[in-house]
Amino acid sequence: MTSKLLLGIGVLAAIVGLTGAVTPGTAAFARPEPAAAKADEAGETVDQLIFANGRVVEGKLISETATQVVFEVRKPRMPAVKTTYEKSEIIEIKRGVAKAASATPATAATPAAPASTMSDESSDKEKKPKREERADAYRIYLVNFKGDFGTDVSETPIGRIFDDADRVFNDLKTVDTPTGKMQVVKDEHRKQNIVLIKIDARTDPRRGFDGIWRTEQLDQRIVKEIFEKGRRVVFWVKDAEGGAAFLPFLSSEIYFTKDGYLGGFGTLDNFDIGDKMVNEKQISLRLGHAEGFAVKGGYGQLGCAIIRAMARKQNWLAVRKSGAGYEFIEREPKEEDGPGWIVLTDDGEGPNKDEKALDGNDVLNLNQEWAQKLGVSKGTADTFDDLVYAMGIDRNYVLLEAKEHGVKGEQIMRDWSRSVEQAESEIRQRPQPGRLWEEYRDVRMPSDLVGMQKAIGRQINILMQIRDRMVRFAEVFDREGQGKAQIDVMIERHKNDLAKVTRALREGGQASPGGGGNSGGGGRPGGGLR
Amino acid sequence: MNPLRSLVRAAVLFLALAAAAWSASAADKLKLKDGRVLEGVVVREVDGGVFFRVKVGSIESQQFYAKADIAEIVRDKAAEGAAPAAPAGGTTPAPASPNSTETGTPIPDGAIGVTFVSLEEMVGPYMNARALLDSVELLKQKLPKEQRPKVLVLVFESGGGALLEVEPLSNAIHEKLKKDFRVVAWIRSAISAAAMTAMNCEEIYMMSEGNIGGAVAYSMVGPGQAKAADGANLEGILKMGQMLADRGKHPREIILSMQTLEPLSANIDDDGHVSFFNSETEGKYLINRKGYNLTFNALDAVKYKLAEGIADTKDQLMTRLGYKEWVEVGQFVDKDQIRFRQAVKTISARVQELYSKMNLAVGEAQSASSREDREKQVGRARNFLRELRELARQAPSVEKYGAGGSPPLTREFFDRMDRDLRRILNPDAR
Numbered sequence: 001m002t003s004k005l006l007l008g009i010g011v012l013a014a015i016v017g018l019t020g021a022v023t024p025g026t027a028a029f030a031r032p033e034p035a036a037a038k039a040d041e042a043g044e045t046v047d048q049l050i051f052a053n054g055r056v057v058e059g060k061l062i063s064e065t066a067t068q069v070v071f072e073v074r075k076p077r078m079p080a081v082k083t084t085y086e087k088s089e090i091i092e093i094k095r096g097v098a099k100a101a102s103a104t105p106a107t108a109a110t111p112a113a114p115a116s117t118m119s120d121e122s123s124d125k126e127k128k129p130k131r132e133e134r135a136d137a138y139r140i141y142l143v144n145f146k147g148d149f150g151t152d153v154s155e156t157p158i159g160r161i162f163d164d165a166d167r168v169f170n171d172l173k174t175v176d177t178p179t180g181k182m183q184v185v186k187d188e189h190r191k192q193n194i195v196l197i198k199i200d201a202r203t204d205p206r207r208g209f210d211g212i213w214r215t216e217q218l219d220q221r222i223v224k225e226i227f228e229k230g231r232r233v234v235f236w237v238k239d240a241e242g243g244a245a246f247l248p249f250l251s252s253e254i255y256f257t258k259d260g261y262l263g264g265f266g267t268l269d270n271f272d273i274g275d276k277m278v279n280e281k282q283i284s285l286r287l288g289h290a291e292g293f294a295v296k297g298g299y300g301q302l303g304c305a306i307i308r309a310m311a312r313k314q315n316w317l318a319v320r321k322s323g324a325g326y327e328f329i330e331r332e333p334k335e336e337d338g339p340g341w342i343v344l345t346d347d348g349e350g351p352n353k354d355e356k357a358l359d360g361n362d363v364l365n366l367n368q369e370w371a372q373k374l375g376v377s378k379g380t381a382d383t384f385d386d387l388v389y390a391m392g393i394d395r396n397y398v399l400l401e402a403k404e405h406g407v408k409g410e411q412i413m414r415d416w417s418r419s420v421e422q423a424e425s426e427i428r429q430r431p432q433p434g435r436l437w438e439e440y441r442d443v444r445m446p447s448d449l450v451g452m453q454k455a456i457g458r459q460i461n462i463l464m465q466i467r468d469r470m471v472r473f474a475e476v477f478d479r480e481g482q483g484k485a486q487i488d489v490m491i492e493r494h495k496n497d498l499a500k501v502t503r504a505l506r507e508g509g510q511a512s513p514g515g516g517g518n519s520g521g522g523g524r525p526g527g528g529l530r
Numbered sequence: 531m532n533p534l535r536s537l538v539r540a541a542v543l544f545l546a547l548a549a550a551a552w553s554a555s556a557a558d559k560l561k562l563k564d565g566r567v568l569e570g571v572v573v574r575e576v577d578g579g580v581f582f583r584v585k586v587g588s589i590e591s592q593q594f595y596a597k598a599d600i601a602e603i604v605r606d607k608a609a610e611g612a613a614p615a616a617p618a619g620g621t622t623p624a625p626a627s628p629n630s631t632e633t634g635t636p637i638p639d640g641a642i643g644v645t646f647v648s649l650e651e652m653v654g655p656y657m658n659a660r661a662l663l664d665s666v667e668l669l670k671q672k673l674p675k676e677q678r679p680k681v682l683v684l685v686f687e688s689g690g691g692a693l694l695e696v697e698p699l700s701n702a703i704h705e706k707l708k709k710d711f712r713v714v715a716w717i718r719s720a721i722s723a724a725a726m727t728a729m730n731c732e733e734i735y736m737m738s739e740g741n742i743g744g745a746v747a748y749s750m751v752g753p754g755q756a757k758a759a760d761g762a763n764l765e766g767i768l769k770m771g772q773m774l775a776d777r778g779k780h781p782r783e784i785i786l787s788m789q790t791l792e793p794l795s796a797n798i799d800d801d802g803h804v805s806f807f808n809s810e811t812e813g814k815y816l817i818n819r820k821g822y823n824l825t826f827n828a829l830d831a832v833k834y835k836l837a838e839g840i841a842d843t844k845d846q847l848m849t850r851l852g853y854k855e856w857v858e859v860g861q862f863v864d865k866d867q868i869r870f871r872q873a874v875k876t877i878s879a880r881v882q883e884l885y886s887k888m889n890l891a892v893g894e895a896q897s898a899s900s901r902e903d904r905e906k907q908v909g910r911a912r913n914f915l916r917e918l919r920e921l922a923r924q925a926p927s928v929e930k931y932g933a934g935g936s937p938p939l940t941r942e943f944f945d946r947m948d949r950d951l952r953r954i955l956n957p958d959a960r
Contacts (some may be wrong), residue, residue: 177845227842274751277758280791280823281746285689285721288741288825292719295828296739304827450598457579457596464581481879489886496894498579502597 046074048094049085051252051298056191057085058392061095069093073324083324138397140388141165142196143409147417149201149244150214155475157416158221162195164408165231168400169193172229185230194232195225196387199248202241208267209311211243212290218475222250223296236387237262237377245310249293249303249376255387256368256377263365265290269313287311299376305330306374309364313348317364319374326374344370420476423469427477436466449505456498463491558582559604560595572603636677641855643679644848645669646716647864653691653723655878656871658927659698663706665866672862679859682711683847684731690722692931693747697770703730704777716847717742717837721825729774729785734837735847736828742836743825745771745788781806784836787817787824794818796834804835873924878934881918885936888914895954908955915951919944 047061049071059074069085143161145153166172171189174181185193203211225231235248238257241264248254248262256262268283290311294303305328309317318333318341319326333341346352348362364370371377379390388397400407428434433441440462445455467487470478478484560568560582573581579596580603637643647665649657669678684703707713715731720742728734728742736742747759747767759767771785783806787794795813796806807813810820817834818824831837841847848856888911895907922928922939932938 274755275748275758277746277791277823278748278756280821281722281744281748281758284823284825285741285744288721288743288827289719289739291827292739292741301829304829453579453596453598457599460579461595485879485883488883489890492887492890496890498596 045096045098047071048092048097049090050092050094051085051090057083058097061093064093070323134396136192136396138192138194138388138393139169139400140194140196140397141168141400141407141409142198142384144413145197145199145201145244146413147201149203149211149242149247150218151420151476152413152417153201153218153244154416154420155218155221157412158218160412160416161409162221162225162231164412165195168405168407183229185232190230190232194234196234196236198236198238199240199244200238201244202239202264203243205242205264207242208270209242209265209286209290211265212246212286213243215243215246216289217479219247219250222247226250227296234391236381237371241265246290246293249297249299249307252298253391254371254377255390256366256371256380258368258380258382260368260371260377260380261365262371262376263310263363266310266313266363266365268311283312302326302328302374303376306364306366306376309345310366311363313362315345315363316347317344318342319344420473423473423477427466427469436462436469440466449501452501453498453505456494456501460491460494460498463487463494467491559602560600561602561604562595563599563601572605637857637859638855641857642681642848642853643677643859644681644683644853644856645679645711645860645863646683646685646844646858647867648685648687649724649727649867650687651691651871653688653699653727654695655691655874655925655927655931655933657688657691657699657724657727658695658870659702661867661870661927662699663702664926665863665870666707668863668866669860673860677859680712681714681851681853681856682707683714683716684728685716685718686720686724686728687718688720688724690724690744693723693767694930696723696726696774699727700730700774700777703727712851714847714851716841722746725788726771726774726785729771729778729780732779733851734778734831735850736831736837736840738828738840738842740828740831740840741825742831743788744823745785746790746823780836783808784824784834791821791823792818793820793822794824798834802835806834870925870927873921874927874933877918877921877925877928877939880921881934881936884914884918892951892954904955908951911951915944915947 046058049057049061049069051057057071057073060072062070062072064070064087067087069087069090071083071085073083141164147153169185169189171186171193172183173186174183203214207214222233226233232253233251234253234255235251236255236257237248237260239260240248240262243265245262245265268286271279271283273279273282287308290307291304294300294307297303299306302325305317308315308330316331317328318331319328320338320340320342329337329341332346333343345362345364353362366374366376368377368380372380379387381387381390384399388394398405402408402410424434426434426436429437440459443455443459443462445452467484470484470487474481474484558570558572560570560572560580562568568582571583573583580600582595645666647662649662651657666682703713712733713731714733714735715728716735716737717728717740718737719740720728721744723745725742725745734742747764748756749759751757758764768786768789771789772782775782775785781804783794786792786808792808793810794806794817795809795811796804796815796817797813798804798815805813810816815834817830826834826836828837828840832840839850841850844858891907891911891914895904895911898904898907918939922933922944925933928936928939929941930938937943
């Protein structure tokens with residue numbers, strides 16, 4: 001038989017193991033310069049750069065040419081950073097915007113919030129006087145993406161979260177476009193109304209880099225929200241691993257917790273399908289998809305280089321301070337490159353190979369320090385109050401809550417997780433059969449025809465219940481629908497048995513159904529859960 | 531060879547997507563012998579029982595009740611004769627333009643008409659030259675000349691597929707579509723065979739998350755084992771790559787690095803003109819190292835002038851193309867592509883299930899003790915076959931590529947199946 005020549009990824013589903021993915025040793029890195037912009041922040045106006053992707057940067061315009069803008073970026077409690085931007089990325093430069101109208105806090109000297117954690121937040125809130133909600137207040141819809149990415153966090157709850165946010169914010173308008181009507185966030189609410197996603201989630205580590213495919217399946221609503229509807233979405237990264245690590249890149253606003261971690265997908269070098277050229281093709285196309293996240297979120301060429309260094313052990317990434325930002329090269333720095341290079345990741349070969357998985361630099365994983373230095377993170381905050389401060393919101397915000405504002409976010413996530421867990425306990429096949437499979441197995445086939453009819457009916461019923469769970473949670477358990485198809489065939493077989501028994505009953509004769517349950521032959525589908 | 535057997539060997543187990551939709555207005559009653567009365571919908575009656583769909587709160591479930599347990603079935607007369615529910619699943623078509631109808635949209639003076647066609651999923655069965663041309667042909671059939679589009683945007687989102695389809699797609703684009711339209715490739719993802727197809731277009735635009743490349747040809751030689759094309763086979767494929775690049779007026783060096791592990795570097799002169807080299811050192815900018823395969827992200831595709839620009843919305847794209855006023859026309863073309871892909875998807879998902887059910891019926895027919903029973907089972911098998919044939923009719927690409935791992939679903943294939951079933955019914959007939 002001749003084999004068909006293929007060009008693509010459709011037939012490949014290689015599972016790549018997680019390597020010793022590590023965070024670069026922080027001891028080797030220089031810390032940022034002490035804050036120099038503090039005094040400047042006392043000024044009453046700021047300049048603003050408004051980017052095509054919706055990002056707004058505040059600070060002082062230093063100079064501009066026909067193609068570039070040199071800008072001193074100022075953030076609360078952060079050193080001023082001089083950065084050069086391409087004008088092609090900027091849609092508007094606003095000069096001398098009053099600070100009150102900007103997102104910058106009134107003063108940089110506002111004391112930091114108490115060091116409570118998010119889990120302590122309810123008690124933290126109780127201690128504070130209740131803020132009065134101002135008309136211009138920022139309204140923040142906080143939701144936790146916690147657990148298994150693709151299971152606890154999947155399409156259905158994400159869709160419900162954003163539906164709920166639309167309901168609570170009530171800030172949409174319908175616009176006509178050349179392709180039809182669509183709903184978008186009203187201009188005056190785009191900055192104020194924020195969906196804040198705290199992420200502490202990971203894809204199955206066995207999927208390694210290929211967790212990205214799950215992310216591409218479930219990110220579609222978030223892409224639509226940010227890029228079509230104009231919803232402001234901010235990510236707060238505690239732990240985003242494997243495929244989950246790509247998701248925050250969709251937003252131009254990422255913050256880290258102090259122990260924040262983003263990475264764990266540096267497994268591409270393990271890809272092996274038996275042919276170097278095909279391996280490289282598969283790696284190349286995967287990187288193409290991954291870099292797309294960085295481009296989409298506005299992280300530019302450096303963002304793409306960061307993704308490459310995070311994905312593949314053999315990729316170098318060295319950075320050097322350049323003006324306000326960092327320049328980078330993706331190879332080992334040479335003498336002619338000059339001094340000051342910091343190697344974030346080497347090729348992991350020979351003497352560069354790391355002995356320990358967790359303290360080397362064979363692949364890049366981002367901690368809060370380097371995420372911020374490289375411009376991936378906008379700031380670091382462990383508590384909600386610290387976070388809003390870092391976002392430049394100061395005190396003029398309302399954290400939307402379940403009781404007061406009818407926010408259902410946490411309930412949606414919790415209910416979904418519980419339902420999935422419940423369904424799994426009923427229909428899983430390994431390591432122990434779930435409750436429904438146990439019940440199916442325990443159906444006894446009596447010798448009388450009426451009893452047989454009932455028993456087969458019971459078997460069909462149980463299979464229908466399993467099928468129902470598979471359909472309801474298809475995005476988690478049965479994405480391609482193979483399990484459901486197998487159940488359908490089993491049901492068909494039982495229906496044949498039932499027809500025989502019914503016929504025999506009608507004719508007053510004997511029948512022996514061919515399959516099902518303990519009478520043998522019914523079997524369980526080969527595929528299915530875990 | 532028995533086609534039934536060959537089908538089951540080749541097929542991969544998939545499932546039916548269709549599910550009967552809950553009809554809130556329908557309220558059949560099922561009175562059980564234990565005294566319970568259930569309200570819901572009788573989905574199907576079979577020998578020995580009924581499938582009954584009940585809804586508790588927001589949760590629907592379908593259950594089987596044996597006739598031995600049923601006292602009475604009371605049907606809702608109002609629901610009888612209602613239109614069948616639409617099948618579940620499938621891509622939702624884009625919202626219709628307010629200015630657009632199935633039959634035509636007047637294009638105002640000074641505005642340009644444009645049609646967007648999505649090309650998605652596997653090249654061959656889903657991204658298919660014949661299906662594309664059939665869909666675009668609808669423009670001529672449905673729209674008067676003055677309402678036809680001048681611009682045809684092919685929206686790519688595919689991870690590749692069958693090399694066999696690349697040349698037909700290339701011919702369709704180059705020899706047919708380009709003659710009637712300004713053809714633009716707009717890329718979310720064009721990998722492998724899809725990248726080669728996109729290279730036919732002289733104007734390429736990227737979405738910001740877009741990627742294009744990774745066009746190494748290979749075949750599977752065992753479970754989890756691939757082998758890249760080599761020797762004369764590879765030479766032929768590389769020549770085809772050159773032809774595609776020439777047709778799209780793109781540098782041959784780029785497609786070579788996408789098809790192989792050849793390096794790529796470039797120089798960019800003061801006018802922004804880019805010259806390429808399949809070498810690591812000749813050009814100032816190293817794009818692809820030797821031993822690596824090339825896939826461009828959106829930024830690099832634009833930087834090195836493979837793509838003209840980045841656009842994330844239709845409006846952005848049309849602005850980049852230089853049209854301030856434009857009207858989307860012929861949305862039925864894309865709907866037709868979506869319908870076609872859905873048919874392929876359905877058939878891929880159902881082919882094994884239909885075969886398995888058909889095989890069960892055949893088994894029952896062969897062991898039936900009476901002619902009546904045999905006829906009944908063959909009738910059931912024919913129903914499954916009819917369903918398969920109808921699906922295949924809606925998805926012409928399955929004649930060439932099969933679906934869900936099946937062999938090509940040609941007329942001969944179905945004729946053989948019919949013959950086999952006739953033989954079961956009349957063992958003595960030839």
